[in-house]
Amino acid sequence: MKPIVEVKNLSVEYTRGDQKVRAVAGVDLEVSAGEILGLVGESGCGKSTLGKAIVGILQGAEGEVNFDGQQVSKIGRGQRDAHYRNLQMIFQDPYGSLNPRRKIGDQIADGPRISGVSKADALEKAESLLERVGLPRNAVERYPHQFSGGQRQRIAIARALAISPKVIIADEPISALDTSSQAAVANLLVNLVEEFQMGLIFISHDLSIVRRISDRVAVMYLGKIVETGKTEEIWNSPAHPYTKALMSAITHADGKAFIPLDLPGDVPNPAYPPSGCRFHPRCPLAQAECGSSEPVHVSLSDGRKVSCILQQAGSAPKALTF
Ligand SMILES: Nc1ncnc2c1ncn2[C@@H]1O[C@H](COP(=O)(O)OP(=O)(O)OP(=O)(O)O)[C@@H](O)[C@H]1O
Numbered sequence: 001m002k003p004i005v006e007v008k009n010l011s012v013e014y015t016r017g018d019q020k021v022r023a024v025a026g027v028d029l030e031v032s033a034g035e036i037l038g039l040v041g042e043s044g045c046g047k048s049t050l051g052k053a054i055v056g057i058l059q060g061a062e063g064e065v066n067f068d069g070q071q072v073s074k075i076g077r078g079q080r081d082a083h084y085r086n087l088q089m090i091f092q093d094p095y096g097s098l099n100p101r102r103k104i105g106d107q108i109a110d111g112p113r114i115s116g117v118s119k120a121d122a123l124e125k126a127e128s129l130l131e132r133v134g135l136p137r138n139a140v141e142r143y144p145h146q147f148s149g150g151q152r153q154r155i156a157i158a159r160a161l162a163i164s165p166k167v168i169i170a171d172e173p174i175s176a177l178d179t180s181s182q183a184a185v186a187n188l189l190v191n192l193v194e195e196f197q198m199g200l201i202f203i204s205h206d207l208s209i210v211r212r213i214s215d216r217v218a219v220m221y222l223g224k225i226v227e228t229g230k231t232e233e234i235w236n237s238p239a240h241p242y243t244k245a246l247m248s249a250i251t252h253a254d255g256k257a258f259i260p261l262d263l264p265g266d267v268p269n270p271a272y273p274p275s276g277c278r279f280h281p282r283c284p285l286a287q288a289e290c291g292s293s294e295p296v297h298v299s300l301s302d303g304r305k306v307s308c309i310l311q312q313a314g315s316a317p318k319a320l321t322f
Pocket residue numbers: 014015016021023041042043044045046047048049050270
């Protein structure tokens with residue numbers, strides 16, 4: 001399947017006082033139409049920064065983002081806005097992104113209106129999208145505070161859909177919701193991806209939901225993707241020691257959170273990443289050379305990609321024991 005979004009060597013550097021923090025440090029990633037890619041990793045590893053860089057709302061991102069085979073930086077300025085409408089981001093707190101003083105219908109209609117749709121048609125679209133996400137059509141007349149957290153997230157999803165995006169990046173879209181809304185909103189996203197053949201990058205701390213809904217998973221550690229592969233392969237035979245640590249934490253933590261990991265030390269300060277393999281100070285399988293040379297990101301025979309010297313390009317994943 002041809003990827004709809006392809007990210008190559010993407011980096012983002014923040015300035016914090018006199019420190020430079022490379023929150024995303026050379027990431028390659030892709031997602032196809034109709035595919036859900038789960039993005040996981042400890043707090044502060046750069047997931048939100050990566051998401052924002054892909055949708056183009058961050059200054060200073062470097063690298064290549066290809067959309068539908070076209071390099072975004074080569075799209076003319078006049079077409080950039082139209083391009084960015086293809087990529088929509090949904091956040092953890094829908095209340096923060098909805099305007100409390102405007103009717104829901106008008107907020108959903110904004111996107112189609114910008115593309116030249118008449119007011120009446122845009123409101124009609126808002127009503128049918130509200131219905132599609134499980135809310136009554138007359139919700140168009142109401143205001144954000146009249147809805148629960150789960151309903152507000154559905155409204156945020158309807159607003160994103162109004163622009164007919166090809167890719168949605170959902171950053172912890174269910175973590176602020178109560179347990180019953182979490183499953184319902186996750187299922188809604190799965191159905192919408194299938195129905196509209198969008199790509200979805202699903203960022204979450206809840207590994208049990210990631211496992212249930214994702215086709216593939218990308219594991220991030222300190223600004224880098226250390227492993228990507230099909231969900232069940234990642235769970236059944238992790239090829240990177242960090243992936244294995246994450247996947248075993250789920251059984252301890254009952255799927256709710258993977259922190260603290262059963263690993264020595266904390267996540268290092270990204271302003272001063274460790275030399276060589278960034279994971280080496282915490283890795284139970286670290287070798288002498290891990291502190292000096294950075295592992296190459298290689299493809300294994302089952303199609304997954306991993307950055308660890310224990311794995312060899314073209315071979316089956318070597319089982320890890322610790
Ligand atoms: N605006 C900013 N200015 C400076 N540093 C930032 C900024 N935003 C994020 N960072 C730093 O960049 C790194 C990555 O942050 P990011 O929010 O992308 O991580 P995350 O994986 O989304 O974490 P979480 O799981 O807690 O949401 C962190 O070290 C964070 O402190």
